[in-house]
Amino acid sequence: MPTPIITVKNLVKKYGNFTAVNGISFEVNPGEIFGLLGPNGAGKSTTLEIIETLREKTSGEIWVNGFSIDIAPEAIKKIIGVQLQTAGFYPSLTLTELIELFVGLYQTAIDPFELLQKVNLTDKANAKFKELSGGQKQRFSIATTLINKPIIVFLDEPTTGLDPQARRNLWDLIMKIRDNGTTVIITTHYMDEAEVLCDRVAIIDSGEIIAIDTPNALIDALVASGFEKVKEVKKANLEDVFIHRTGKAWRED
Numbered sequence: 432m433p434t435p436i437i438t439v440k441n442l443v444k445k446y447g448n449f450t451a452v453n454g455i456s457f458e459v460n461p462g463e464i465f466g467l468l469g470p471n472g473a474g475k476s477t478t479l480e481i482i483e484t485l486r487e488k489t490s491g492e493i494w495v496n497g498f499s500i501d502i503a504p505e506a507i508k509k510i511i512g513v514q515l516q517t518a519g520f521y522p523s524l525t526l527t528e529l530i531e532l533f534v535g536l537y538q539t540a541i542d543p544f545e546l547l548q549k550v551n552l553t554d555k556a557n558a559k560f561k562e563l564s565g566g567q568k569q570r571f572s573i574a575t576t577l578i579n580k581p582i583i584v585f586l587d588e589p590t591t592g593l594d595p596q597a598r599r600n601l602w603d604l605i606m607k608i609r610d611n612g613t614t615v616i617i618t619t620h621y622m623d624e625a626e627v628l629c630d631r632v633a634i635i636d637s638g639e640i641i642a643i644d645t646p647n648a649l650i651d652a653l654v655a656s657g658f659e660k661v662k663e664v665k666k667a668n669l670e671d672v673f674i675h676r677t678g679k680a681w682r683e684d
């Protein structure tokens with residue numbers, strides 16, 4: 432087993448008397464796409480924001496690339512990329528201007544054109560953020576997580592609200608980021624997405640991890656327990672029809 436890049440031990444987060452995260456432990460391996468799945472209110476964002484050093488924990492221990500969150504939060508901040516809510520971007524600045532702004536904030540050096548190339552947005556370099564489509568906004572938001580050349584990126588529901596092509600384009604982008612050696616932690620409500628993208632997933636419910644493994648192993652375990660789908664599965668689904676008919680080209684996504 433590789434040395435984990437993130438280790439979470441007995442993490443607890445209480446909001447007053449309410450326990451949102453109830454003693455969870457898990458590890459993320461370097462270079463994997465790790466999915467945090469679970470219903471709304473399960474504690475996913477709380478867990479992510481604590482690891483991102485944006486929220487205080489109640490108790491527990493966390494190490495990110497060997498740095499303890501209690502001792503070296505600043506060192507952790509430098510090696511992670513966090514996706515901001517797209518509402519946080521100044522709508523009237525161009526993509527190039529926004530990147531230059533972030534580069535200044537992070538005190539790093541990166542060529543805006545090269546960064547936009549990574550997310551296939553060079554033709555929008557001089558467009559204002561507000562002029563982008565939903566998928567383009569998400570791609571740009573993922574690009575901004577890469578500005579400080581992080582070794583881990585955190586993506587919170589990056590494909591919510593996108594059309595099927597835009598979602599698939601984002602899957603390709605996220606896999607490309609992983610294939611370049613960056614560890615990715617993602618939350619999603621789309622199980623088809625988790626199945627395709629995630630090397631491993633943890634399912635969280637009511638602040639506790641109820642399952643953690645590769646998607647395949649979790650599915651196989653369910654089938655081995657005697658589970659059968661009520662409806663016979665066809666070789667394709669409606670989304671396959673949609674993609675087949677409308678194509679998968681990059682477009683106004």
Ligand code: ADP
Nearest residue numbers: 446449451469470471472473474475476477478
């Ligand atoms: P998820 O991301 O899985 O939807 P969250 O981590 O956002 O879940 O929230 C977990 C639980 O903690 C929810 O019941 C939510 O209402 C509660 N919660 C989140 N943030 C706060 C807060 N700042 N104060 C009080 N309760 C909160």
